[in-house]
Amino acid sequence: MWGGRFSGGPSAVMREINASIPFDKRLWRQDIRASKVHVAMLAAQGIVSEEDAATIREGLGRIAAEYEADGVPENFDLEDIHMTVEARLTELIGPVAGRLHTARSRxxxxxxxxxxxxxxxxxxxxxxxxxxxxxxxxxxxxxxxxxxxxxxHLQAAQPVxxxxxxxxxxxxxxxxxxxxxxxxxxxxxxxxxxxxxxxxxxxxDRDRTAGELGFxxxxxxxxxxxxxxxxxxxxxxxxxxxxxxxxxxxxxxxxxxxxxxxxxxxxxxxxxxxxxxxxxxxxxxxxxxxxxxxxxxxxxxxxxxxxxxxxxxxxxxxxxxxxxxxxxxxxxxxxxxxxxxxxxxxxxxxxxxxxLAAGGHSTATDFADWLVRAIGLPFREAHHLTGAAVKLAEEKGCDISELDDASLRGLDPRLAEAQLPDLSVEGSVASRMSYGGTAPARVREAIARARKELDQ
Missing domain, CATH: 1.20.200.10 (Fumarase/aspartase (Central domain))
Structure with a gap:
């Protein structure tokens, strides 16, 4: 390829380190496609003849068929996929193959x-x-x-x-x-x-080449x-x-x-x-x-x-x-x-x-949220009171959702007459109705949006 400049060949080590054909042969389809577009542009610009361009394109088509059937041969002397294609093209159509590399570099x-x-x-x-x-x-x-x-933290937090x-x-x-x-x-x-x-x-005509290659x-x-x-x-x-x-x-x-x-x-x-x-x-x-x-x-x-x-x-x-x-x-x-x-x-x-969703006091936050909504407590006070409820549940050997009404009401006099919340996991997930939340109704909406996105 550069014999005009060099009088000696590469060492065995140089030959091996310099060759990329074992992996860049994967680009053979792209190389042949780009070469066909390039030579067609050269012909359209009058840089090579239409006859030579047609011969080159036909030869590239034959190489593509060979590679599709038998794979790309690995010749380290040819270094890469570009010279591998060009060498085979020369074998098939002769010296006219040399016109393909006009106005381009590897x-x-x-x-x-x-x-x-x-x-x-x-x-x-x-x-x-x-x-x-x-x-x-x-x-x-x-x-x-x-x-x-x-x-x-891989600790049970809230049911979803x-x-x-x-x-x-x-x-x-x-x-x-x-x-x-x-x-x-x-x-x-x-x-x-x-x-x-x-x-x-x-x-x-670089615009033509770019357009025909999909750029x-x-x-x-x-x-x-x-x-x-x-x-x-x-x-x-x-x-x-x-x-x-x-x-x-x-x-x-x-x-x-x-x-x-x-x-x-x-x-x-x-x-x-x-x-x-x-x-x-x-x-x-x-x-x-x-x-x-x-x-x-x-x-x-x-x-x-x-x-x-x-x-x-x-x-x-x-x-x-x-x-x-x-x-x-x-x-x-x-x-x-x-x-x-x-x-x-x-x-x-x-x-x-x-x-497992029902364990670990996973609906404790639901109780705290209820205290804010229904009783009007500041969230930090509700958080503290809910912590007391969790502690009571642990003392009784149960989950917060299993505490009876009397136990919950006994935590604070303000709970005496209140309609206590549903602390089941089903009630918890159903209540998470904020946009993007885990409530089944919201999840169904998200699925519907997603299906529309995929269809588009």
């Missing part, structure tokens, strides 16, 4: 290919997250009235509904989808035509275009946040499936056994999703470190941009699929969740 070529791939990956993640949202909605609708403990809990993850996935959409939108600039770093003296417009600065990897960082940061959300749900499934909790039984499809303990049902899929989040965050950090000190324009360090993105993409796609499957197939234990 610098703007790889930036274009990688942007195309990342934009498609954003669409793929959005679709996967939408399926995850639909699974959450289905279970939320099924369990709109199912009462479970709500926790803070399982439907409300599922919808919390729907909202997280909604934000994740918006991040991928934003990343895709910011990647909608086409570097092709920037050449090595300074642009080119050929009369290109909004060409990049505005050739130096920035060939060295920018913000689009890859945007993707990795969106992937990291999404993986953290999935990991949080995975952690809850691990906890819920444990015997002390017993909130859920995971299906056989997403569980494994033990090589020594025949009774075991391990939540390995959830644990692996939890582990994947660390690897995805590591991929993001890896590219941050690659890019942190690079001067303009292109540097070979940038060849290390693709492995972390590809790895994070594969892990996230698998994690989304696994969590979607777990949500769809898990057996939630309503009675167990309701029993």
């Amino acid at each position: 610098n703007d070529q790889v930036a274009t290919d990688f942007r195309l791939w990342v934009r498609e990956a954003c669409e793929e993640m959005e679709a996967g997250l939408a399926a995850f949202q639909r699974a959450l909605l289905a279970r939320a609708e099924e369990h709109t009235d199912t009462v479970m403990p709500g926790f803070t 509904t399982l439907g409300h809990h599922m919808m919390a993850y729907y909202e997280m996935a909604k934000r994740d989808r918006s991040r991928f959409a934003d990343a895709r939108a910011r990647a909608a600039e086409c570097p092709l035509g920037s050449a090595a770093l300074a642009g080119t003296s050929f009369d290109l 909004a417009h060409p990049t505005a600065n050739s130096l920035d275009a060939v060295s920018d990897r913000d689009f890859a960082l945007d993707y990795l940061m969106a992937a990291t946040t999404a993986s953290l959300h999935l990991s949080r749900l995975a952690e809850e499934f691990v906890i819920w499936a444990s015997q002390p909790f017993g909130f859920v039984k995971l299906s056989d499809a997403y569980s494994t056994g033990s090589s020594i303990m025949p009774q075991k049902r391990n939540p390995d899929a959830a644990e692996l999703v939890r582990g994947h989040a660390g690897r995805i965050a590591g991929c993001m950090q890896a590219l941050v470190m690659v890019m942190k000190g690079l001067p303009l324009a292109y540097a070979k360090d940038t060849q290390d941009d693709k492995p972390p993105v590809f790895e994070a993409h594969d892990l996230l796609a698998l994690s989304i699929a696994a969590m979607t499957g777990m949500v769809e197939t898990s057996d939630f234990r309503r009675e167990r969740m309701r029993d």
Whole structure:
């Protein structure tokens, strides 16, 4: 490729460290697509003949068919997917293949290919997250009235509904989808035509190239275009946040499936056994999703470190941009699929969740709120009086919701004639009617809004 300048070949070590074909072969579809658009533009501008352009496009089509059927060959001497395609094109159509690289460099070529791939990956993640949202909605609708403990500090706090809990993850996935959409939108600039770093003296139609490749417009600065990897960082940061959300749900499934909790039984499809303990049902899929989040965050950090000190324009360090993105993409796609499957197939234990929701004095706040509303106490005084009620319940060996009327009225003379509140968990969740609250009526409204969002 650069034999005119070099009289000797690279060492074996240089040959191996310099080759990116083992991982950038993944860009072959984008490379061939961009090459077809590029050569068509060259012909339209009179830079190459229509006959040569047609020959090149036909050859690229044959290469695409070969790669689709047999995969991309790995020849380290050709270094990367771009030279691998060009070398095969030369074998198929002869010297005319050399016209394809007119007015472009591998610098703007790889930036274009990688942007195309990342934009498609954003669409793929959005679709996967939408399926995850639909699974959450289905279970939320099924369990709109199912009462479970709500926790803070992993301590029973207030009763909520399982439907409300599922919808919390729907909202997280909604934000994740918006991040991928934003990343895709910011990647909608086409570097092709920037050449090595300074642009080119050929009369290109960059607007045509950008439009045919699905970009909004060409990049505005050739130096920035060939060295920018913000689009890859945007993707990795969106992937990291999404993986953290999935990991949080995975952690809850691990906890819920444990015997002390017993909130859920995971299906056989997403569980494994033990090589020594025949009774075991391990939540390995959830644990692996939890582990994947660390690897995805590591991929993001890896590219941050690659890019942190690079001067303009292109540097070979940038060849290390693709492995972390590809790895994070594969892990996230698998994690989304696994969590979607777990949500769809898990057996939630309503009675167990309701029993634990009723413990731990979880409706104490309802009593305090009632004291404010019905008796007119300042909240801090109501808080203190409710604490006394909890203490009394503990002395009697029961929950605050199980205290009889006489015990409650004896706490304060102002309660003597009052109509005491319903401190059951069902009454508690039904009362949480503020917008975004856990009341089943509010959860149904949230589900209806969500379905409309997904349909749109």
